Amino acid sequence: MASKKFNNVYIKDNVSIVGPLEKEGLLKNYDFSIDDYYYGEKTFEQAEIKMQNVVLDNLLNYNKLTDSKIDLLIGGDLVNQISISGYNASKYRIPFLGVYSACASYVEELIIGSSFISSKLAKRVVAITSSHNLNAERQFRYPVEYGAIKKHTTTFTTTGAVATLLTNEETGIKIESATIGKAIDMGIKDTNNMGAVMAPAAADVLNTHLVEMKRNVNYYDLILTGDLGLVGKEIFTEMLDKVYDIRIKKYMDAGSEIYTSSQETYAGASGPVALPLVLFDKVLNCKKYKKILVIATGSLQSVQLANQKLGIPGIAHAISLEVS
């Protein structure tokens, strides 16, 4: 079974940082922001490492925790060999597990962390992720200086980082259950249309979650997807309707909640940090939703395999939050 119910797993705290464009956008409740993409470092990669460093340092400080009080750090990012997370982890004396499911990495981290806490193998786990627009552009597309033309289906990688503290102590946000998604390849070869790559995986994991947990979609006050974007959202809701007979109403995609319409970010925000930024900044902050299903979505491409013109697999993982 792909779905798991957890015992005594809670979100205790989250610290976030956002980039120059993000702080001019729709987000309001982040903890830190940066004014330029270098963040005082020599390279964009080192700036991204520093963003992870700042959110983790502050998470530990706010909660009066030292490294030895954290049982496990789980991290992932988009840079090759998730090297941002690996290099940041080396600044701490905390056991580290690296994960990768592209922009679904953050929810993968929550699922693995919840498994360790639920089984009493850990008491406190930190999930960390980040993305940096210029690192992603240079690695997956072209350096922005080249001025390559964008398609309307292209999403815009969010600059930012979050560190989230999971604990076995009761708080107002419970991680109740999760469904691990399957990698699904529908034959789409266009790396500038990740919404279409990821939508079938998101629809599959939502359907699997509802069937295995014996729930109706209206059980949830909100379904929050990660970064399907304008194009992916339409495919997602249409597939739910036509393939799975699920009519989704209380629905939000984090990709549409970061930038204003005048910010020219094409189909919307993407990157592993987009989802947790919106989750904490907006969804959990407004106290409006009690039962939330969070579905992170990832496109499992690499430059090597995308250039070989194979279909790109998409993936999505779901986690159910209960707010009291």
Next chain:
Amino acid sequence: MASKKFNNVYIKDNVSIVGPLEKEGLLKNYDFSIDDYYYGEKTFEQAEIKMQNVVLDNLLNYNKLTDSKIDLLIGGDLVNQISISGYNASKYRIPFLGVYSACASYVEELIIGSSFISSKLAKRVVAITSSHNLNAERQFRYPVEYGAIKKHTTTFTTTGAVATLLTNEETGIKIESATIGKAIDMGIKDTNNMGAVMAPAAADVLNTHLVEMKRNVNYYDLILTGDLGLVGKEIFTEMLDKVYDIRIKKYMDAGSEIYTSSQETYAGASGPVALPLVLFDKVLNCKKYKKILVIATGSLQSVQLANQKLGIPGIAHAISLEVS
């Protein structure tokens, strides 16, 4: 605490495939081998995907299991965005978690899988990994056709794949406990000396395991490290002696157990598949060892960050096996 004791987690089966050079070397008990690096495919990456495909198909067939009987597939590899594992996963209808800790990925997979089985969130988990010499050379160093000169500290990436079935049903191989390692940066910047990068992390995780589990190093009939190679092995045993006061005797490094001395593989075998190949082919097969501590070692570099001349973090994860 970095160490975890598991309940009712067992290794049920393993299927392996090795490359052209590996089958001429020291390994004897692999299941499949390939004669050329393309394996009938158009590219080396597609050959590596096919290797994963063949070991997983055969693991399922031998054990009369269909996709729906596997609760979780956990995979990782060296290609950017672990795209070999992601693309292979898309050929199955099995929930998939991608992980990355370089050549320590296989033991990370066993640890996460064991956590799910131990907590009864899963009954059957498959851990899969692979590496392909020419994919790794092209990505991390130079295409072999360039004929770049090698240093004596350089290791040789093993070509092969393994798929391992973990289960909650009792078998002769128990996964008893594990220790998750920390990313450790000792300031070494040379990507051709990964043994030196990884040895401090291996020594740290072994010491942490022994302290937390209250065990003497002689508790184990064998300590098996992953791919420290000739140079890393010396640093590892010297650090254990001088820093941690641990004298290690019953010790083997998988990097020295794959190629013959005439095969000109510099400091020995590396790649995430090297360790499980030697573990199943030699260590578990000879029935000589009852208590085995397996320490996988990884160098968390990417081309981007290695070129920025930062120190490279190493990592190592340990898992304790009991054979009955």
